[in-house]
Amino acid sequence: MVCEPYKSKLDTYLDRELPEPEMRSFDSHVRSCLSCSAEALGREQLQRSIQIAGRRFTPSAEFRKRIQESLASKPQRNFVLSSFRPGWLLSAAVVICAVFGVFNSHYLGSRSGSDHVFSEIADLHVATLASSSPVDVVSTDRHTVKPWFQGRIPFAFNLPELQNTGFSLQGGRMSYLDQSPGAHLIYDVGKHHISVFVFQDRAVPVSIGKNSSDPQQQSFNVETWRQGGLRYFVIGDASVDDIHRLAELFKQ
Amino acid sequence: MWISRAAAQPDSFEELAMPLFSQLYNFAHWLTQNREEAEDLVQETYAKSLQGFSSFRRGTNFRAWMYRILRNTFLSSRTGLRAAVTVPLESEEDGLELAVRNENPETILMTRCNSELVQTAIADLPIHYREALLLCDVEEMSYQEIAESLSVPIGTVMSRLSRARRTLREQLQHKCQGERVVTGTGKGVNHGL
Numbered sequence: 209m210v211c212e213p214y215k216s217k218l219d220t221y222l223d224r225e226l227p228e229p230e231m232r233s234f235d236s237h238v239r240s241c242l243s244c245s246a247e248a249l250g251r252e253q254l255q256r257s258i259q260i261a262g263r264r265f266t267p268s269a270e271f272r273k274r275i276q277e278s279l280a281s282k283p284q285r286n287f288v289l290s291s292f293r294p295g296w297l298l299s300a301a302v303v304i305c306a307v308f309g310v311f312n313s314h315y316l317g318s319r320s321g322s323d324h325v326f327s328e329i330a331d332l333h334v335a336t337l338a339s340s341s342p343v344d345v346v347s348t349d350r351h352t353v354k355p356w357f358q359g360r361i362p363f364a365f366n367l368p369e370l371q372n373t374g375f376s377l378q379g380g381r382m383s384y385l386d387q388s389p390g391a392h393l394i395y396d397v398g399k400h401h402i403s404v405f406v407f408q409d410r411a412v413p414v415s416i417g418k419n420s421s422d423p424q425q426q427s428f429n430v431e432t433w434r435q436g437g438l439r440y441f442v443i444g445d446a447s448v449d450d451i452h453r454l455a456e457l458f459k460q
Numbered sequence: 461m462w463i464s465r466a467a468a469q470p471d472s473f474e475e476l477a478m479p480l481f482s483q484l485y486n487f488a489h490w491l492t493q494n495r496e497e498a499e500d501l502v503q504e505t506y507a508k509s510l511q512g513f514s515s516f517r518r519g520t521n522f523r524a525w526m527y528r529i530l531r532n533t534f535l536s537s538r539t540g541l542r543a544a545v546t547v548p549l550e551s552e553e554d555g556l557e558l559a560v561r562n563e564n565p566e567t568i569l570m571t572r573c574n575s576e577l578v579q580t581a582i583a584d585l586p587i588h589y590r591e592a593l594l595l596c597d598v599e600e601m602s603y604q605e606i607a608e609s610l611s612v613p614i615g616t617v618m619s620r621l622s623r624a625r626r627t628l629r630e631q632l633q634h635k636c637q638g639e640r641v642v643t644g645t646g647k648g649v650n651h652g653l
Contacts, residue, residue, distance in 0.1 A: 225603050257578045275481065331529075
């Protein structure tokens with residue numbers, strides 16, 4: 209049926225998310241097809257109803273004031289210096305920056321960047337565990353999980369043998385860090401869930417030390433290292449020792 | 461050298477975050493379905509994002525970053541964990557084709573249902589569908605922005621949106637028919653005609 213390919217993408221069309229050439233082709237089809245234009249009209253009206261109905265809850269002025277006051281009471285770190293004070297203050301700042309900036313900028317820059325990566329990894333871990341379907345390939349068998357990633361990610365990696373280690377593989381899923389695809393594996397130890405992320409090292413947006421850990425990342429323990437052009441992250445609420453043991457199994 | 465403040469980009473956390481306050485609260489209320497919990501969620505979101513502001517990379521999407529923090533905070537709360545276990549029965553991999561349904565005068569009429577019915581139908585949606593729908597249709601986010609906010613691939617966003625809209629249409633159709641029968645009966649309209 210000629211309308212079928214159009215109808216299957218009608219929502220995407222109404223969301224203006226199709227590529228430009230396809231949008232043009234869609235426009236001309238909808239103008240000439242009674243069935244599709246009626247369907248588009250119905251769906252657009254529904255979207256408008258949702259938009260109106262969805263703007264339902266308004267915060268109280270008192271709550272807004274409370275948040276503003278709490279923000280005002282805490283020091284805020286600015287992105288850029290938005291205004292300059294003249295005279296000696298500026299000169300003093302320049303001198304201080306010249307003396308200390310050279311020594312600190314590299315360290316602080318990479319620290320802030322690696323904080324961001326650790327934060328992203330923690331977000332991915334939490335969001336996955338809270339998800340209704342944490343894994344896309346459900347298997348405790350590494351020989352099932354590893355092949356599942358073939359063709360889905362642009363690299364290969366090995367999963368460790370877990371016999372008598374106390375760890376068990378739960379499965380895996382695709383993950384993305386800075387728009388780069390990677391593997392996300394979930395392991396259990398005791399009652400704890402541990403995520404292992406594997407990305408291409410060049411896909412990680414900032415430079416992180418070859419081996420490093422951030423034990424206070426949103427209450428999770430994290431260990432990361434680089435191996436064979438890949439960047440590994442092990443994260444979870446298990447003990448530092450368990451996180452380290454799982455990392456060592458991957459390094460073998 | 462002086463740079464006028466008006467010409468400067470918003471640079472403090474407050475300048476970036478406070479314009480999002482009302483919409484974050486609205487989203488939080490839709491997630492928690494409770495005013496006190498929504499306030500707690502927004503407050504915690506602002507506290508966490510302020511704390512982590514140094515790790516936010518300028519030039520990336522601040523709004524998506526804030527929504528992601530709010531959502532992760534919600535999902536790790538008791539209410540969020542309870543809501544997240546409401547599992548949609550269908551796989552997230554397929555679903556776009558399931559959105560193909562014939563619209564007819566009935567469905568067009570259905571979209572004119574009153575706002576209260578639409579609100580109830582949105583509130584009845586499973587959490588993953590509800591959040592995708594609200595971010596797309598109410599916050600007018602792009603698929604990419606929704607994917608960033610929800611930490612899922614774009615394909616999953618499209619699939620969830622498709623299912624959310626289909627479920628909503630079905631619910632509204634059902635509710636509108638019910639309402640028209642009740643209203644019609646009250647006014648003595650003969651539906652047999």
